[in-house]
Amino acid sequence: MKFRTLPGTDLQLSAVGMGCWAIGGKWWGDDVDDRRAIAAIGAAVDHGINWFDTAPLYGHGHADELLVRALGARRHEVVIATKVGVRFRGGEGHAYSDLSPDHIVADCEASLRRLRLETIPLLQVHWPCERDTPLEATLEALMALQEGGKIRHFGLCNYGSKPLERALAHAPELACLQTPYSMVRREFEYALREVAAPAGEQRLGVLAYETLCRGLLTGKFSATPPRFPESDLRHRDARFQEPGFSRVQPLLAALRLVAGKLNLTPAALAIAWVLRQPGVSVAIVGAKSPEQVADNVRAVDAMLRHKVWEALAPHIDRARL
Numbered sequence: 001m002k003f004r005t006l007p008g009t010d011l012q013l014s015a016v017g018m019g020c021w022a023i024g025g026k027w028w029g030d031d032v033d034d035r036r037a038i039a040a041i042g043a044a045v046d047h048g049i050n051w052f053d054t055a056p057l058y059g060h061g062h063a064d065e066l067l068v069r070a071l072g073a074r075r076h077e078v079v080i081a082t083k084v085g086v087r088f089r090g091g092e093g094h095a096y097s098d099l100s101p102d103h104i105v106a107d108c109e110a111s112l113r114r115l116r117l118e119t120i121p122l123l124q125v126h127w128p129c130e131r132d133t134p135l136e137a138t139l140e141a142l143m144a145l146q147e148g149g150k151i152r153h154f155g156l157c158n159y160g161s162k163p164l165e166r167a168l169a170h171a172p173e174l175a176c177l178q179t180p181y182s183m184v185r186r187e188f189e190y191a192l193r194e195v196a197a198p199a200g201e202q203r204l205g206v207l208a209y210e211t212l213c214r215g216l217l218t219g220k221f222s223a224t225p226p227r228f229p230e231s232d233l234r235h236r237d238a239r240f241q242e243p244g245f246s247r248v249q250p251l252l253a254a255l256r257l258v259a260g261k262l263n264l265t266p267a268a269l270a271i272a273w274v275l276r277q278p279g280v281s282v283a284i285v286g287a288k289s290p291e292q293v294a295d296n297v298r299a300v301d302a303m304l305r306h307k308v309w310e311a312l313a314p315h316i317d318r319a320r321l
């Protein structure tokens, strides 16, 4: 495993982190089970993954409970990065972002209890406010939690470049941005390159998610669009439907070819590509099983294969969705 330090922090994170959304057991189909999820978390630690991205929303707390069950006391040795701000009602109720200082504090306290931690290593705002709280008030609440020792660092998820600039101006302590980024999803490149790492100087960490485009870039879905059960959010994801699905096939064919020659997998190449991009600190990769984890950590080997990227570049450029 390779490790990268988030600028201005003591957080030394494995290049590949484990995303815990799917193992929460909601919105990712009918093949999620706790036993495999716990095995996947154990495999992640065995492979050198030292951080886990979770959220209260993931299985409405169930992902957190699995982390505690799987890691036991080891949860103090890894970095648990969780999120704050989302309110949800009932089993399938609508979720929305309430970033009022009171809710930030209450939500953080609930995570501390659920994760059985005294301090959360990294607390990230899950998505921008859908109520009327100014960004500065939210940042003040996060800074107060940091000063009070409830969290070590804080970050933002899913913010664009303008609010990110505004946040950095008000709270230079801001540790990181979490943003979607992959070979096929590149609209946040401006924020990565111009705000997070202008002129090559990294101002804040970037945690890239959806690095496999929800599994599409593993190449496991064959020539026709897959059918997902309604319980799987990919059932409604346009990237798994036409015309997007066909658009990405030439890239997948190229990834399969190159991966086959290198004894790697398309997944490892897709994650490695993200890790090689300027501005990206680390990749969050979701996994439901130990086998998927073992496959994904090979991205670290793939990163070192310098010759393949030139050959893949034209395919990547044509496959944006």
Ligand SMILES: NC(=O)c1ccc[n+]([C@@H]2O[C@H](COP(=O)([O-])OP(=O)(O)OC[C@H]3O[C@@H](n4cnc5c(N)ncnc54)[C@H](OP(=O)(O)O)[C@@H]3O)[C@@H](O)[C@H]2O)c1
Pocket (backbone or CB within 6 Å): 018, 019, 020, 021, 022, 028, 029, 053, 054, 126, 127, 157, 158, 178, 209, 210, 211, 212, 213, 214, 215, 216, 218, 220, 267, 284, 285, 286, 287, 288, 291, 292, 293, 295, 296
């Ligand atoms: N901050 C935010 O708003 C936000 C939003 C989304 C995600 N995230 C974070 O990012 C994490 C990653 O999720 P994502 O949505 O970005 O998806 P992703 O990592 O692109 O894809 C994850 C899914 O791909 C499949 N997969 C993973 N490795 C595989 C392998 N080696 N071979 C075959 N299939 C494999 C698995 O689903 P199947 O086996 O069912 O195909 C897995 O659940 C989440 O868990 C979460 O922590 C954060």
